[in-house]
Amino acid sequence: MNQAVPSKLPHIGTTIFTVMSALAAECGAINLSQGFPDFGTDEHLAALAYAYMKKGMNQYAPMPGIMPLRERIAAKTEALYGYSPHPETEITITSGATEALYAAIAAFVTQGDEVIVLEPCYDSYMPAIELNGGKVIGVPLIAPHFELNRVALAAAITPCTRAIIINSPHNPTGAIMSQADMLWLENLLSNTDIILISDEVYEHIIFAGTHESVLKYPRLAERSVVISSFGKTFHITGWKVGYAIAPAPLMREFRKVHQFLTFSTATPLQYAIAEYLQQPERYLEVSSFYKQKRDTFCQLMQATRFSLMPCKGTYFQLANYSAISSEPDTTFAIWLTKEIGVATVPVSVFYRLPKQEHFLRFCFAKTDETLERAVERLAKL
Ligand code: GLN
Numbered sequence: 249m250n251q252a253v254p255s256k257l258p259h260i261g262t263t264i265f266t267v268m269s270a271l272a273a274e275c276g277a278i279n280l281s282q283g284f285p286d287f288g289t290d291e292h293l294a295a296l297a298y299a300y301m302k303k304g305m306n307q308y309a310p311m312p313g314i315m316p317l318r319e320r321i322a323a324k325t326e327a328l329y330g331y332s333p334h335p336e337t338e339i340t341i342t343s344g345a346t347e348a349l350y351a352a353i354a355a356f357v358t359q360g361d362e363v364i365v366l367e368p369c370y371d372s373y374m375p376a377i378e379l380n381g382g383k384v385i386g387v388p389l390i391a392p393h394f395e396l397n398r399v400a401l402a403a404a405i406t407p408c409t410r411a412i413i414i415n416s417p418h419n420p421t422g423a424i425m426s427q428a429d430m431l432w433l434e435n436l437l438s439n440t441d442i443i444l445i446s447d448e449v450y451e452h453i454i455f456a457g458t459h460e461s462v463l464k465y466p467r468l469a470e471r472s473v474v475i476s477s478f479g480k481t482f483h484i485t486g487w488k489v490g491y492a493i494a495p496a497p498l499m500r501e502f503r504k505v506h507q508f509l510t511f512s513t514a515t516p517l518q519y520a521i522a523e524y525l526q527q528p529e530r531y532l533e534v535s536s537f538y539k540q541k542r543d544t545f546c547q548l549m550q551a552t553r554f555s556l557m558p559c560k561g562t563y564f565q566l567a568n569y570s571a572i573s574s575e576p577d578t579t580f581a582i583w584l585t586k587e588i589g590v591a592t593v594p595v596s597v598f599y600r601l602p603k604q605e606h607f608l609r610f611c612f613a614k615t616d617e618t619l620e621r622a623v624e625r626l627a628k629l
Contacts, residue, residue: 260375264597271582272591278622281581281591283419283563284485285613290530293482296520309515311507313341313491317522321491324525331463337496340503341518343510344488345449345477350376351505352445352473352492353411357382361410364401368394368598370419370447382410386600392557392568394421396429402436411443416460417450417561420598420609424560430460434467443498444472449490452481452534455542456560463493470495473502478521480563481531483613487517538563538613545612548623554608563613566595570606572629581608588629590622 261267268281279286288294312318318335326332333339342348349372357363359381365373367386374384387400401412414433416425437444446462462468477490494502524530542559549556554567573580577594585591593609596602612619 256379257375263371264593265371268581268585268591268593271585275586275589275591277585277589277591278618278625279591280610280612280614280618280622281585281593283480283611283613285483285563286618287483287615289483290524293484293520293524296523297487297516300516300519305516305519307515309341309512309518311512312503313339313513314515314518314522317341317518317525318491320522320525321493324528324531325463325493327528328459329461329463331461331466331469333463333493334496338493338499340492340499340506341513342475342490342492342506343513344479345447345475345490346372347488347506347510348473348475348490348492349373349413349445349447351502351509352443352475352494353377353382354380354505354509355501356443356498357410360408362406362408363410364404364412366396366401366414367600368420368595368603369413370415371598373413374600383408384600385409388599388603389418389421389423391605394418394423394557396425396432398429398432398436405436405440405442409440409442411445412437413445413447414462415447415449417454419450419562420564420593420595421566422557422559422562422564424454424456425460426457427460430462430465430468434465437471438467442471444468446472446474448474449477449480450562451476452531453538453563454535454561455539459561471498473498481534482521482524487514487521489513489517489521541612541614541616541619544616545610545619545623548619549626551623551627553629554626557607563611565610565612566607567610568606569608574606576604577606577608578602580606584608588625590625 265282272279318339322335353376357380361382363377363382364385462472473494479485553571557566581594595607
């Protein structure tokens with residue numbers, strides 16, 4: 249075969265996280281780009297995974313996930329959000345949130361459907377919509393604080409709208425949705441068949457108030473697939489264990505895709521997390537842990553000419569660099585990696601039509617020493 253292979257995603261290249269991490273490695277730069285911790289997870293959690301491997305939990309897990317883990321997730325969800333998903337029919341363990349997002353989109357989006365995303369948005373949403381024949385409708389959040397644009401969101405809804413994807417706490421901006429936003433959304437969607445896909449992977453990394461899960465809002469919960477990930481919560485992004493919660497009729501369709509996408513998720517890791525979840529402090533303490541990191545990073549950044557945006561959740565800090573350069577953000581991010589030795593993520597890549605707002609995203613899920621070394625370099629600018 250010598251002709252060019254037609255691409256289903258002609259305008260998509262390699263994900264920015266891979267591009268920037270590879271460039272950081274090539275240049276020996278400090279990597280504050282891709283979102284992952286550079287410190288270890290709790291040794292006890294790692295020991296649990298090994299213990300379950302030695303116990304022989306090494307074959308396929310049940311397709312929807314092992315029951316003890318689903319039960320613990322149900323208990324956590326009930327305790328935090330007052331919503332009790334049925335472990336048998338309403339919770340599925342997935343191979344990371346990425347798989348859950350794809351399965352949800354593939355389960356519900358068909359040719360010609362419109363799916364609304366709030367831009368900037370996480371990079372996997374748009375390709376997943378397009379691969380399933382959907383049309384991406386981008387509704388911008390209001391910069392510089394990236395609040396929900398209610399007027400624009402209401403105006404974007406048409407008879408073809410199949411789903412809306414929301415994400416709070418929000419990657420890449422660190423903004424969060426308020427109770428008022430959720431109540432407004434409840435009204436907006438009443439009397440529609442629109443499905444809400446709510447990406448809540450940073451539910452345990454929040455610094456302002458409490459997390460407004462859609463599961464706290466019954467009229468939203470009844471139409472939602474809520475997605476989370478243990479990667480963020482327990483510093484184990486490489487384990488790729490996430491989950492989805494949805495009412496049984498939606499979950500039935502979700503599982504039809506999940507069973508042929510990955511079938512099931514790593515068995516010993518599921519058992520380890522299930523046991524680890526027995527102590528709620530383990531996830532309840534994550535916000536204060538990262539708040540300290542955020543504060544340390546922001547304090548250090550005072551020595552630079554970057555201007556920081558409020559970060560209310562996630563482990564990402566947005567910074568405006570207009571005082572330093574007027575280059576487009578991708579050019580500036582590459583230059584910063586190569587010449588200054590600090591890798592970041594340019595925010596324009598989180599838009600369908602790249603916007604030039606001169607923002608970079610810094611990941612502060614790093615040791616204090618890494619953050620200090622990075623800012624020492626940035627302070628030279
Ligand atoms: N979610 C992480 C980020 O935003 C990266 C995940 C990935 O590399 N796919 O940086």
